[in-house]
Amino acid sequence: MSENDGSGIKLVMGFIRPDKLGDVKQALAEAGAPSLTVTNVSGRGSQPAKKGQWRGEEYTVDLHEKVKIECVVADIPAEDVVDAIAEGANTGEKGDGKVFVLPVESARQIRTGKTGPDAV
Amino acid sequence: MSENDGSGIKLVMGFIRPDKLGDVKQALAEAGAPSLTVTNVSGRGSQPAKKGQWRGEEYTVDLHEKVKIECVVADIPAEDVVDAIAEGANTGEKGDGKVFVLPVESARQIRTGKTGPDAV
Amino acid sequence: MSENDGSGIKLVMGFIRPDKLGDVKQALAEAGAPSLTVTNVSGRGSQPAKKGQWRGEEYTVDLHEKVKIECVVADIPAEDVVDAIAEGANTGEKGDGKVFVLPVESARQIRTGKTGPDAV
């Protein structure tokens, strides 16, 4: 067995607008990748910080609320999962987010003890 | 030096029930991997959404509160860490969670400037 | 195209003190890596749990509030990003945190559909 016994298992990690979470969940389910984990995060992309006013004081908004989506997949191509997230999250406006794919070396389902692609 | 100077460093990432966090922390400490990071997340596995009732309205629970555990390890096999998380988190019921292992290329301890396995 | 069409894309993942976030954001912007995602987490490093007293009761603090920083980078060396985070986060005291680098296989910017290093 090679060190990477999880070959073909990928972590698809997306940063999206919070109000697109419903659309992304549906797109993922339709793509055959219903399992996911959601985290509330904040972040910034490549735009410079925005300035605003509150009660006469100027302030800078430099971190925007986003949602992080993590989907570990094995039986369908990671790029299909990227497509699903991008389709569900797209509005065409700046701030729609990004999706990254990372390699996963092994997986375990706790209840069953299954490992490898069957555990995902 | 190869690009991957962290060979042997792994990120063990588990999704567990919030009420098993104490057991998992203890199992990790006993396995010699006391360092960890905890994040409150929500997610769903392979079960279809559950339906419930609230004040006469039907609603769907499709994301369950979970805890994400991240342990970066170098000196002990990642599979021992997976075992510890799985042992601590197991109840035998659906929803117990999953554990994934990802490769890590380098590590730095901020206070000391140490790198590689010594930094983990 | 090789499976890893994102060669050179890295995820730099740091765990820092919450009150050093401002310094770290500035150090990252100066290093040419302004994009980042921030998550509130809690964790412990290699120190044993601290004991305290509250209203006469002894309690154990074993998880400390930290901030997780994630920066995906392609055009600048990941080690420069590690340097920036470490510089911004360093106080010289225990608990300053750690930085890890993980490989990323592909990237997509949702709004533009760009992929690879241009998407980061």
Ligand SMILES: Nc1ncnc2c1ncn2[C@@H]1O[C@H](COP(=O)(O)OP(=O)(O)OP(=O)(O)O)[C@@H](O)[C@H]1O
């Ligand atoms: N390189 C990156 N590393 C880590 N997180 C990122 C990165 N780029 C974007 N993000 C996360 O994604 C969120 C949305 O990014 P955003 O869509 O604004 O990217 P962008 O490159 O500025 O694209 P756009 O021009 O369409 O706004 C950010 O708030 C941040 O949480």
Ligand SMILES: Nc1ncnc2c1ncn2[C@@H]1O[C@H](COP(=O)(O)OP(=O)(O)OP(=O)(O)O)[C@@H](O)[C@H]1O
């Ligand atoms: N493939 C996955 N990708 C990302 N997160 C996942 C994945 N599978 C499970 N999770 C996370 O783990 C949590 C628990 O999953 P769960 O134990 O229900 O998995 P399962 O496959 O349905 O197994 P079981 O049949 O034992 O319930 C989910 O709520 C989610 O946060």
Ligand SMILES: Nc1ncnc2c1ncn2[C@@H]1O[C@H](COP(=O)(O)OP(=O)(O)OP(=O)(O)O)[C@@H](O)[C@H]1O
């Ligand atoms: N091996 C690890 N795996 C996952 N998270 C870690 C690991 N080590 C540290 N962390 C995260 O980083 C935070 C800060 O760690 P900390 O700086 O205390 O590490 P340390 O090894 O104890 O170094 P120091 O001796 O300088 O305190 C922890 O609270 C935890 O969130």
Ligand SMILES: [Mg+2]
């Ligand atoms: Mg933007």
Ligand SMILES: [Mg+2]
């Ligand atoms: Mg389940």
Ligand SMILES: [Mg+2]
């Ligand atoms: Mg410490």
